[in-house]
Amino acid sequence: MSFINETHDNSLTSWVASANQSGTDFPIQNLPFAIFRRANSSEEFRGGVAIGDQVLDLAIVAEAGIFSGEAHSAVTAANAAALNEFMGMGQSYWSALRLALSRALREGSDHQNTLEGALVPQSDVEYSMPCHIGDYTDFYTSIYHATAVGSLFRPDNPLLPNYKWVPIGYHGRSSSIDVSGQAFPRPKGQTKAPDADTPSFGPCKRLDYELELGIYLGKGNELGEHIAIENAENHVFGFCLFNDWSARDLQAWEYQPLGPFLAKNFASTVSPWIVTTEALAPYRTQWTRDENDPQPLEYLESAQNRESGSFDIQMDVAIETQKMRADNHAPSKVSESSFKHSYWTVAQMVTHHTVNGCNFLPGDMLGSGTQSGPDHEEAGSLLELSRGGKESITLTNGEERKFLEDGDTVIMRGWCEAEGFNRIGFGSVEGTILPAK
Amino acid sequence: MSFINETHDNSLTSWVASANQSGTDFPIQNLPFAIFRRANSSEEFRGGVAIGDQVLDLAIVAEAGIFSGEAHSAVTAANAAALNEFMGMGQSYWSALRLALSRALREGSDHQNTLEGALVPQSDVEYSMPCHIGDYTDFYTSIYHATAVGSLFRPDNPLLPNYKWVPIGYHGRSSSIDVSGQAFPRPKGQTKAPDADTPSFGPCKRLDYELELGIYLGKGNELGEHIAIENAENHVFGFCLFNDWSARDLQAWEYQPLGPFLAKNFASTVSPWIVTTEALAPYRTQWTRDENDPQPLEYLESAQNRESGSFDIQMDVAIETQKMRADNHAPSKVSESSFKHSYWTVAQMVTHHTVNGCNFLPGDMLGSGTQSGPDHEEAGSLLELSRGGKESITLTNGEERKFLEDGDTVIMRGWCEAEGFNRIGFGSVEGTILPAK
Missing domain, CATH: 2.30.30.230 (Fumarylacetoacetase, N-terminal domain)
Known part of the structure; x- marks a missing residue:
């Protein structure tokens, strides 16, 4: 700690x-x-x-x-x-x-x-890459993101009954994670329009970013041992910015019943700098849960977690289009959020992940899941900002976007501020969409 | 090839x-x-x-x-x-x-x-371990398994509409894969009884094996490049036996919407020997699909894949209980199946996995998914054999099982036979359940 x-x-x-x-x-x-x-x-x-x-x-x-x-x-x-x-x-x-x-x-x-x-x-x-990431797990800790996306994929059932009990996560792909500056072709795959009888194959039409934090494990645990919540943060080396690129149309067709797969594993981008957990001490905040919500099961509960288990890490996302680069126009900020809105803490993620005996190795990474805040303007993805592709957002140079276009560079930044302490920052993570091959 | x-x-x-x-x-x-x-x-x-x-x-x-x-x-x-x-x-x-x-x-x-x-x-x-597994992906290629399990988790909707179009897969955990002989404590976690208002925490009550093949990638591909189906098998070094242990009660509660997580990542066991793709050449078989089923999209189709894309790898599962060991009683075979029943071929798995530009590294592993055959007796898991825990199966020494008990050792074997060729085998993969910690 x-x-x-x-x-x-x-x-x-x-x-x-x-x-x-x-x-x-x-x-x-x-x-x-x-x-x-x-x-x-x-x-x-x-x-x-x-x-x-x-x-x-x-x-x-x-x-x-x-x-x-x-x-x-x-x-x-x-x-x-x-x-x-x-x-x-x-x-x-x-x-x-x-x-x-x-x-x-x-x-x-x-x-x-x-x-x-x-x-x-x-x-x-x-x-x-700052380290070899053996295994990467992506969590889903923003209840605002889970609710907004759930309402698009399952209008009748946006937030599933397990969400408030289980820190929902799934395993991601390590091989395709690269460091800021990553440029990759628009992924291809199967999609199926709601009114089509059969799926079709081609370049993704709903390419998106996800504004996340990456959380690096330091010291691991032996297979069969779990990490108690009181000790969980001692295993967390530090944090980075993380863009978990997502192909929404591929995801909608492939994700049931086993979760996202090709919609995610074509690329993921981390910032070069790992800000240590220790450096973040001044920016800790209380972790609370609405008293009408279920409170965590005992293994996910500790006094320290309540008192200071959250981190107020502020983040924003900007898009720089090809036209902006040609016109020497600054990137257009599209949203801003904070990790303090997370429904689950890092300690809860670590403890939940190991409660069954699953082992961490040094360098393993957890994604926080898209960090959307409570307001629509704080959404951490275009899927949410465009309300499922129904409304365009207007960039500062007048261009419009529902999803990402070829040549777009997505730039995420993060920083922390607290009364009586210096501001610290995470640098940035940047990545660029190339045309499909 | x-x-x-x-x-x-x-x-x-x-x-x-x-x-x-x-x-x-x-x-x-x-x-x-x-x-x-x-x-x-x-x-x-x-x-x-x-x-x-x-x-x-x-x-x-x-x-x-x-x-x-x-x-x-x-x-x-x-x-x-x-x-x-x-x-x-x-x-x-x-x-x-x-x-x-x-x-x-x-x-x-x-x-x-x-x-x-x-x-x-x-x-x-x-x-x-025969190699360092960077990333492990588990597929779901037995339509008999998918249908049987689907009917337990979603009685009204057992086989989802994407199944016959998409080789469904999800990312698994590499760190907890170990070689035959692995012994691990019964995992703990959250479960929720259908009639309960809230989940509870404790040792898994529905611990299961899954009879799978592991498929090792040899030469990889660059991020952003895909592997065409005509070339896919050149990237496949070989095959092993693979037990993808599963905690069914954890899975039922946690798996929506992002797929299995703690229900799977506490342990997975591979056989020590990798049988090369080349050694398996005599045991190839035709890959066909019922003419009433949708035929694959073009990127998943090739003449060679039709002609000889399947492998007739026979497999069986036996359980050796503590009592059997004490009584010097032979392990009790509980089912037998073959990889030839797979709805998708290895080449289709490789090609689908990379069609979006996702990269393989040497040593990456694909799980075939549980290889249940068309008959109930050929089911590759206890979940299926016990019809969702409703009926016990009787072992050869008279003991009964719905799911695995502490002290049970699960033993899987595999072999190939073909007219005019010698029988070859995979050895075995064994693993043992220890009491929960």
């Missing part, structure tokens, strides 16, 4: 000047991790930490030998082409490295001279 | 005498692959090939340097703790190694002296 400590102090400033600028996603209070190298180079990918507009190269930090104990072990493990080993070390190692990095990057640190040579401008780097 | 060649000749005999005994699963015409080491040793796991009651140690074969060209490269890659690299090399390498092994193990081979020291009795070894 992560609590407020000296690394969250909003009076801290860094000797990296850009980290002290107002509005940066990456002040010294954030310190997220990624895997990077200089763009278009043949360098090895290795771990890095964002600080202002720079990446701190953990290979150089590890080789400099300036940390000791758990922090030294942790940075050594993070000097690799994937963060899995570091993520699997557990909370005390993550905290030790965070504290060591916070102290080393602070104004007045003795390590400034050593580490100035370890900075690479973010504008000069490329990222790879 | 694998066709009949000299390695399938039923007149071939091996200098390994046990490979020539009638009834062996592993004559020289089979040559399946596994990862093994001597039991209870600290040896490295490495590739092995079954021949009679022995394992041919591929580490020794590789080091002996007796093969050349693609066969040498292939055996070198198979000398590893997982077969992924070898599997990713593709059809020509798999065939070259099979041919080289067939020739080296034949009666009269020049390599007999060299290879006699490379044999380890199967009774002395332990197995690990």
